[in-house]
Amino acid sequence: MEDKNTTHFGYKEVPTEDKVKHVAGVFHSVAGKYDLMNDLMSFGLHRFWKKFTMLHTGLDEGMSALDVAGGTGDLASNLCRQVGDKGLVVLTDINFNMLQKGRSKLMDRGKLNNIQLVQANAELLPFPDNMFDCVTIGFGLRNVTHKNKALASILKSIKPGGRLLVLEFSKPNALI
Numbered sequence: 001m002e003d004k005n006t007t008h009f010g011y012k013e014v015p016t017e018d019k020v021k022h023v024a025g026v027f028h029s030v031a032g033k034y035d036l037m038n039d040l041m042s043f044g045l046h047r048f049w050k051k052f053t054m055l056h057t058g059l060d061e062g063m064s065a066l067d068v069a070g071g072t073g074d075l076a077s078n079l080c081r082q083v084g085d086k087g088l089v090v091l092t093d094i095n096f097n098m099l100q101k102g103r104s105k106l107m108d109r110g111k112l113n114n115i116q117l118v119q120a121n122a123e124l125l126p127f128p129d130n131m132f133d134c135v136t137i138g139f140g141l142r143n144v145t146h147k148n149k150a151l152a153s154i155l156k157s158i159k160p161g162g163r164l165l166v167l168e169f170s171k172p173n174a175l176i
Contacts, residue, residue: 049167050138054078058163062086063133068122068154069093069140073102073115079136080111090127092120093140122150127157134158138167 006013053075059065061084067076069092076091083089091106093099099117106112120126122137122144135154144150158164 050074050078053136053138053165053167054082056163056165057082057134057136059083059087059134064088064090064131066090066092066125066127066132066135066154066157068125068135068137068150069143070136070138071098071102071140073106073111075136075138076102076115077106077109077111079134080113080115083114085114087114089115090118090132091115092118092122092125094119094121123153124149125153125157129156130159131157132159132162134163134165136165136167139169141166141168142170 057065057079059079059082061082063083064087065076065079065083067073067079067089070076071093073091076089079089080087091099091102093102096119099119103112103117106115118126122140123146135158137154141147141150154164
């Protein structure tokens with residue numbers, strides 16, 4: 001049984017209050033190479049998984065979507081295409097460097113028109129209840145210290161009948 005004062009960080013246990021600092025350190029250092037890192041870790045399959053995920057958003061023109069721990073904006077870019085010019089996409093990440101990399105990448109692709117970038121902790125999302133038609137979190141849940149808090153925060157932000165789509169490298173297990 002896991003000690004409530006520790007949590008996992010990679011293959012080791014760290015004090016719970018230190019995990020955010022450890023994760024921040026990793027992502028500050030890899031922000032510029034994050035996309036390459038995902039290619040290497042998944043043998044490029046993450047691109048297929050993201051495309052497959054987009055088939056299940058349930059989004060139409062004018063709807064709203066949230067991408068939590070969105071990193072460099074791959075999912076947000078695709079969500080933007082689905083909601084169109086009248087829709088809204090919000091890209092969040094706890095790490096400022098990742099948001100900056102995402103902003104640059106989205107700007108280069110001409111996708112910043114209806115994408116808002118918000119630095120936010122997945123455990124305490126700053127959005128009203130029932131705001132989004134779809135929420136995605138791609139390969140970010142594993143980096144959250146309190147997964148139940150993050151999932152509760154995410155679920156509050158989804159409209160009734162909306163969808164939560166989670167991509168991860170690990171096998172799923174019951175969290176709530």
